[in-house]
Amino acid sequence: MNSLFEFRKLSSKNIVSPKGFSAAGMHCGIKHKKKDLALLVSEVPASVAGVFTTNAVQAAPLKITKEVVYNTGKMQALIVNSGNANACTGKQGIADAYEMQALAAKKLGIDPSLVGVASTGVIGQIMNLEPIRKGVGQLQLGNTLEHGIDFAQAILTTDTVMKNTTYSTLIDGKEVVISGTAKGSGMIEPNMATMLGFITTDANIESAELQKALSEITDLTFNSITVDGDTSTNDTVVIMANGLAGNNPLSPSHPDWDNFYSTLQIVAEDLAKAIARDGEGATKLIEVEVAGAVSDEEARKIAKTVVGSPLVKTAVFGNDANWGRIIAAVGYSGATVDPEKVSIKIGHALMVENGEPVPFSEEELITILKANEVKIYVSLGQGEGCGLAWGCDLTYDYVQINASYRS
Template sequence: MSNVLYELKKISSKNIVAPKGFSAAGIHCGIKHKKKDLAILASEVPASVAGVFTTNAVQAAPLFVTKEVVYNTGKMQAIIVNSGNANACTGKQGMADAYEMQKLAANKLGISPSYVGVASTGVIGEMMKMEPIRTGVEKLQLGKSLENGIDFAQAILTTDTVMKNTSYSTLIDGKEIIISGTAKGSGMIEPNMATMLGFITTDANIESKELQAALSEITELTFNAITVDGDTSTNDTVIVMANGLAGNDPLSPSHPDWDNFYRTLKAVAEDLAKSIARDGEGATKLIEVKVDGALNDEEARKIAKTVVGSPLVKTAVFGNDANWGRIIAAVGYSGASIDPEKISIKIGPALMVQNGEPFPFSEEQLTDILKSNEVKITVSLAQGDGHGLAWGCDLTYDYVQINASYRS
């Protein structure tokens, strides 16, 4: 079979249960006042699994449980998720509650607890309300419809204003495989690995080792390339489950269609990452920063993320202010190697800085560009072949309002 790059087909239904063999459910059980807050995602068979988790030294109880499944069991068949309570900084009782959630889901599905992951998001430092979860698990009715996928996606949200869903298909060994994802996150977003939860399903046949390597690499280019407010959560988790029901030969980098799988997984991750950045708390605009000509890709990504994370850049974008001095200052303090006399900067198509010096531009044109709901900033360094992308959002009055009253 030849190494053919097939077209990625975006699936309009954007359904986390679109791949073969997955089902889901989401309900309101009582952790939150009104909105859905409890969900389960399951596979018909144990699936290969990969995970990436927060780099915050303070980690929530569910992460320890899920890491055991990912790193020790190496297979996952289901994950139970709650929103409204992070189960973080809750001591031994919090750990016991996370394990109980694992067992509740396992008993519900008739599978081993060692195949069940746990994820939580919400307020830090409050004990989990377990009784609503106990009764809620019994009420969950898993299914494979679009509505089931929507219920799951809604149940994992906190301050999000919209669901984040995406789905693509491609061909592997001549067979259609589907990769779908859903995520939550709008504040406390500074992943190295923010609060961010991401769940990706696929019916592709791939071993956990190869899946983990692909996810870890793709995470650096997507989830770890976004920032909303510079805060790293205690609960960040991205999980990929691959149940193999598409029937393709096992995937690895030597497989003729590996690039098709990798590009499709990256497309799903990038869609979810950009959706999180676009839905930053109070945000009105998505900001994309592209850096080229850096010494290497790592330096380029560092600069891009520094620029998109600068509060002064973010507020300038919110105010439609073409203040390029804030951009070049962020480039300078990024910690990357630069030559100030070689820097050029564009906002949209408009050149503002050339070789480190002002380039004449129209304030009226730049104001119109900045009024768009997606603002693209390009920084060219003319030092090497490194390139990188990062995404974020503007910083608005509403961000302060949302976070000043989060617990109420």
């Protein structure tokens, strides 16, 4: 880092904390009671970047937002609904997504090409736009903590908690703030997953540089979490940077680039871990750290395979120190592995060293596994590659939630 300031977390801050952003959220009637319509706005058109689901089936609103990100290169507003994904809805779904875009643009007096659209909820049901038509006019924008909370609540589906984080850093001696909010609880297997992530910043940076940074950071954060292995149709991460902090334009050659990049990465990591921690029915966050792989990419592949293993996930739920499930997942990950060089720890307890079992205390491991966060360490002895992945345990409640999702 070139600055001693680096970054710091700001408590009680949220998506509207950077200069020039406002938001709103309300219940309009898509869902029975909970908030289901949200709007995020920048005072001025902002540089924009986005990363989207790799599912071949892509929801209508996602297609519209990709047009804004890739064709316009600027975004000033984002309208979001929960309760209906507007996915697999054919030509009517596209028309409805464009109407949502137009409704928000008309309310704000801006060009529709500056408005992104995001939806989350049940797949395959035609939208009832009437509540949205009425609701858009009733949205009351503001930049207070309450407005940010309203927005964060309105984007949730089966989530049990809001997911917000904010950090600041120094760029050219000026404070730059980066905030994020996300939703995601089930069907989480990014590249991408059932998740929406929205990030705002008042940094001055062109869209091309922003896109490169977001794409790289997504691989290290949002694409390193898994709950159940399902990839959704709607997943979107969008960042808007409106430049109102007044710093000189950022690029990798800027002396404070590392400050910006690291701060954006920790915001994304916070949101990714919050999604993994809030997996449907989850009781524990699982973190897998892999070292000694032939490359960072292979290390992340192994880490994600281990954290995504249903047998590993159920063992953690049952407080069972079954390291055999861990080494089995390492072996079928598809990465380069020499079983005689593999070492495994759960928490601080060594289970396997260079492929050989190590005696351990069952009582000690039960205590470690009962914690809210369980860390698994895998060393491969193959090279310098390292990687992280996050997930959660697999519980009875996960089955119950997903068996009745449409009811």
